[in-house]
Every structure is written in structure tokens, then in C-alpha cells.
Amino acid sequence: TRSSRPQRMLAHVKRHAARGDPQSVIDAIDYFCRHKEWAMNVGDEKGTILDSVVCEVSPGAVLELGTYCGYSTMRIARLLAPGARLITLEFNPANAAVARQVIAWAGLEHKVQLVEGSSGDLIPQMREKFGIDSFDLVFLDHWKDWYLPDTRLMEELGLLHKGSVLLADNVICPGAPEYLAYVRSSPRYDSRYFKSHLEYTYVEDGLEKSVFPGASAGSRP
Ligand SMILES: O=C(CSCCNC(=O)c1cc(-c2ccc(F)cc2)cc(O)c1O)c1ccc(O)c(O)c1
Numbered sequence: 001t002r003s004s005r006p007q008r009m010l011a012h013v014k015r016h017a018a019r020g021d022p023q024s025v026i027d028a029i030d031y032f033c034r035h036k037e038w039a040m041n042v043g044d045e046k047g048t049i050l051d052s053v054v055c056e057v058s059p060g061a062v063l064e065l066g067t068y069c070g071y072s073t074m075r076i077a078r079l080l081a082p083g084a085r086l087i088t089l090e091f092n093p094a095n096a097a098v099a100r101q102v103i104a105w106a107g108l109e110h111k112v113q114l115v116e117g118s119s120g121d122l123i124p125q126m127r128e129k130f131g132i133d134s135f136d137l138v139f140l141d142h143w144k145d146w147y148l149p150d151t152r153l154m155e156e157l158g159l160l161h162k163g164s165v166l167l168a169d170n171v172i173c174p175g176a177p178e179y180l181a182y183v184r185s186s187p188r189y190d191s192r193y194f195k196s197h198l199e200y201t202y203v204e205d206g207l208e209k210s211v212f213p214g215a216s217a218g219s220r221p
């Protein structure tokens with residue numbers, strides 16, 4: 001059967017990127033998506049905003065919702081301190097299989113735990129299965145209507161601590177209006193919009209960065 005776009009992207013990485021060199025894998029994917037076939041990676045422009053937030057937070061525990069081909073997984077993992085951990089959740093097994101190979105080509109597999117399944121099912125298992133108490137940074141990049149319910153779930157499970165940062169992709173395109181309304185109106189978050197463009201295009205898009213000031217915020221004194 002005909003190969004998939006993620007499979008063709010992986011073949012391009014193996015042909016053009018150096019093993020163990022995350023930047024060369026990132027550059028190869030950006031080249032493929034800009035000059036051969038568009039794909040829904042966060043991309044180079046929004047990627048530099050992601051990089052700056054990761055460096056600012058310097059997280060010990062990161063959760064990524066929506067791995068796709070592992071592009072943002074690599075952008076985050078390459079900046080993590082020794083011992084810091086990144087758990088990434090992917091719904092689609094075929095995409096997960098490609099992402100594992102992309103992450104391995106970059107030599108970052110020891111920093112990343114890729115878990116297949118639905119975020120709604122897996123988030124409640126974070127403590128028992130992965131020994132995670134809370135996340136310092138969450139990158140939301142999966143189904144856009146799942147951003148809000150998954151955020152509420154993380155709040156209720158106590159997986160966010162004072163200062164935890166949520167960074168959400170695609171808040172304009174395709175858009176996550178209910179999520180945006182929530183984080184921008186809730187006294188529980190300090191939220192800021194980083195204007196950018198939809199990956200590899202001139203269409204507006206951006207990232208929303210929301211800092212969780214603590215569960216007590218917004219409740220009665
Ligand atoms: O990863 C998934 C599958 S959904 C992919 C989400 N991403 C998008 O839909 C997405 C789409 C576009 C885009 C597409 C066509 C356009 F014309 C314009 C924009 C851009 C992006 O940057 C995106 O991220 C997952 C689902 C459930 C889980 O529980 C889980 O853990 C993971």
C-alpha cells in the first residue's frame with residue numbers, strides 16, 4: 001500500500017539528518033514540510049517560542065499531549081537537563097511508530113517516554129504508572145476540543161502545582177476557543193498570547209502560555 005506522509009517524512013529524515021544530532025533532524029523535518037509536503041508539526045517559527053518557554057521553565061517533568069511525528073518532542077527533549085523527563089501521549093498508533101523512530105534517530109529516546117492511548121484515559125494513570133507527582137510544563141497539541149477537558153482533569157487530579165506552565169498550540173488555527181476563554185478568564189491562570197503563524201504558512205496562529213498560580217487562587221479567601 002502507498003506510504004503515509006509521516007512515513008515519507010521519516011524516510012527524508014533517515015536520508016538527510018545525522019544520527020544523534022537532534023537539530024539536523026528538526027531541520028530535515030522543517031525542510032520536508034516547507035518544500036515537499038506540509039505536515040502539522042509545530043514548526044520552526046512557533047518552535048522557537050516553544051524553545052524559549054522550555055528554557056525559561058527548565059522543567060523537571062514535562063507532559064506533551066499529541067506527539068504526531070515527534071517534532072516538538074525533540075524540540076523539548078533536546079533542551080532538558082540531565083534527569084528531566086518528558087512523557088508524550090499519542091492517540092494514533094501509526095504516528096506513534098514513526099515518532100519512536102524519529103526520536104531514536106535524534107538519539108533522544110532516553111529522555112522521552114512515548115505512551116500510546118487517549119489522554120483522557122492516560123492522564124489519570126500518571127502517578128501510578130509513571131511515578132509523576134506533578135508537571136512543571138504541559139504542551140497541548142492534540143485534538144483541539146480536548147484541551148479544556150484535559151486541563152480540567154489535570155487540575156482535579158492535582159497534577160499542576162503553583163507555577164506550572166501550560167503552553168497550547170493552535171489557539172487560533174484550527175483554534176481552541178473554549179480553552180482560550182477558560183484560561184483567559186479564570187483567576188486561576190495568568191495567560192499570555194504569543195502571536196505567530198500556522199506552521200510553514202502565512203496564516204495567523206499562536207501559542208497561549210498560561211501559568212497556574214496555585215489551586216488556592218480564585219477560591220474564597
Ligand atoms: O495527536 C493526536 C491526534 S490529533 C492531532 C492534533 N493536531 C491537529 O489536529 C493540528 C491540526 C493543524 C491544522 C490542520 C489543517 C489545517 F488546515 C490547519 C491546521 C495544525 C496543528 O498544529 C495541529 O496540531 C491525539 C489525539 C488525542 C489524544 O488523546 C492524544 O494524546 C493525541
Ligand SMILES: [Mg+2]
Nearest residue numbers: 042141169170
Ligand atoms: Mg499543533
